[in-house]
Amino acid sequence: MKTFWKVAGLLFVSGILIAGYTLKAQKQGQQSRALHGFDHKIIAHSQDMIKEGREVFRFNTFGDESFWGDTLELHKAIEGSKFGGVGPGVSPATATAVGLKIDVDALPQSVIGAxxxxxxxxxxxxxxxxxxxLNAVLGVxxxxxxxxxxxxxxxxxxVCHSRVDNSFRAPGIPPGVIGHRLDGWSNQDxxxxxxxxxxxxxxPVANLLGVDVATVKKVVTSWGPGKFDAELFLDGKGFRPDGKPAATLIPPAFGLSGVNLHTWTGAWGTVTYWNAFVANLExxxxGTFFDPRLDNAKQFPVAAKNNFGHTTNEPDLITPSLPALHFYQLAIPAPQPPKGSFNEDAAKRGDHLFSGKAQCSRCHTEPxxxxxxxxxxxxxxVCIDNFEANRAPDHRYRTxxxxxIWTHMKRGFFHDGRFPTLLDVVNHYDSCFSLGLSARENLYLRRTRADGVMAVS
Incomplete structure (x- = not known):
């Protein structure tokens, strides 16, 4: 009998080992089969699209130099009268003061050393x-x-949707001016x-908007760092009814995979719609751009008058680049907060509130x-005015x-930066929805961890 149980036990253990080996072999077989046939083409295609899309994102002007250079003559102001342009010229100190960034990887070692x-x-x-x-100025x-x-x-x-890290240090150069590229990060400077x-x-801009040059300068210089008004060339509204600038924050271009609508205000379209919109109209x-909604002269008088919803060019320098650009942008992940940059315990408490009492996840659905x-x-x-939303086709704001979010804390929150801090945002929603949050809960919520991608210190 003892021999029987020994044999039975041995067979049982052997069966488990064989089953485990079989499952492992099946998994390995499935993984190896994934690299054959059309699956292999998909993987190769995705890698090619990311490489091509990165080049488009970083270096493709879509032929817009005919506007910024040939029409507005911006290049003359950059080079200055000494080199055949006009005015004093734009020095690196001036360029970086208005937020332009330098790619350290484009600089020769001799320049880095100097x-x-x-x-x-x-x-x-x-x-x-x-x-x-040297092609070292991001986006230019x-x-x-x-x-x-x-x-x-x-x-x-x-130029708007990337910046550099703080890795480069040199006398007289602040951190974050020269460094390695951070694609998708909003340039808040x-x-x-x-x-x-x-x-x-x-x-040409003044004529488009039906105003004088002085008014154009008054409007655009009111925006300030980290902001832009994408609707100005559509409706000509330079300021809100309260007299404040109509510009909105430059949004990040990362973490957009799985997100339906791309912009602050709704129903414009997905990421690839907005790429076509910006490349053609901003x-x-x-290129080619079609949107008959812009024929609405009451809502979009400037766009309707100039037929912006029916844009064509030959050759088309934009449309061929849209697929790869879209693919690359969707591949850019939301950056994780640096380790030690936030209070883990407070963040966990905030995460509990985020999905519970504060009701944040009612709209901000994880992940x-x-x-x-x-x-x-x-x-x-959400207890705010509808001015900016009314400049969009369906008069709504996007969630x-x-x-x-920790990467863009400088210029305030909501579409126009109206709330200076996250605590102001929490207090606004607390009042708007009568949440009854305590002061301590407000503080915890400001530090919500939200799967490690939303945390702030």
Whole structure:
């Protein structure tokens, strides 16, 4: 009998081992089969799309140099009268003061070495021209003639939706000015309005809006760092009824996979819609864009008058790049907060409140932190005015994804930065929805961990 039980036990253990080995072999077989046939083509295609999309995001001007350079003549202000342009020129100190960033990986070691010992004159426009020749200014491309003079300038997605890390240190250069690229991060230092105002020829913009150049400059310079008004060329509204700028915050372009609508205000469209919109109507590149909603002269008088909803160009320099650009943007993850940058215990308490008493997850559904589906609300639903929402086709605001919120804390919160801190946001919702949060709960909620991607210190 003892022999029987020994044999039975041995068979039982052997059976488990064989079953485990069989399951492991099956899994390995499934994994190896995934690299054959059409599956392999999918993987190769995805890698190619990311590489191509990254190049588009960082370096493709879509032909917009015909607007910024050939029409507005911005390149003349950059090079200055000393090099054939106008005015004093734009030095690296001036360029970085308006938020432009430098890609350290585009700089030769000789330049890096000179910067580290303070041997580069950051007040010399000639250095700016050298940086443009190196393609080292994020989101800006200089076009040079055979003699080395700057003949035009264009912009890419990266000028607004990327910045650099704090890895580079040199005398007289603040952290975050020169560093490695951070694609998708909103450039909260970028003063788009000041850059536009540098243009020697703003008459085309003034004529488009039906105002004088002085008014154009007044509007664009009111935006301030980290803001832009994408609807200005549609409705011509430079200011809100209360007299404040109509501009909105430059949003991040990461963590958008699984998110339906892309912009602060609703029903414009998905990420790829907005890419086409911006490339054609904001950057003024050369492409194709169709949206008959812009024919509504009552809501979009400027767009309707100029037929912006029916834009065509030959050749089309935008549409061929949209698929890869879309793919790349959806691949950019929301950045994780640095370890030790927030109180873990407080964050866990805040996370409990986020999904409970504070009711945040009613709209900010994990893990995308917005509603799956039609993620839109009227201003009255969240106790704010509807001015900006009324500039969009369906008069609603989008529920903003909260992933990576710790990366854009400088310019306030909500679409226009009206709430200076997250605590102000929490207090607003506490009052709006009569949540009855205690002061301590408000503090915990401000530090909500939300799966480690929303945390702040």
């Amino acid at each position: 910067l580290k010992v303070g041997q580069v004159d950051l007040n010399d426009p000639a250095v700016t021209l050298d940086l443009l020749k 491309t200089g076009f040079f003639n055979a003699g080395g003079g700057l003949r035009s300038v264009g912009f890419q997605c990266a 970028l003063d788009v309005g000041q850059i536009i105002a540098l243009s020697p020829n703003l008459d 950057l003024h590149g050369k 995308v932190f917005t509603e799956p589906g039609w993620n839109l609300h009227k201003g009255s639903e 903003t994804p909260l992933n990576g």
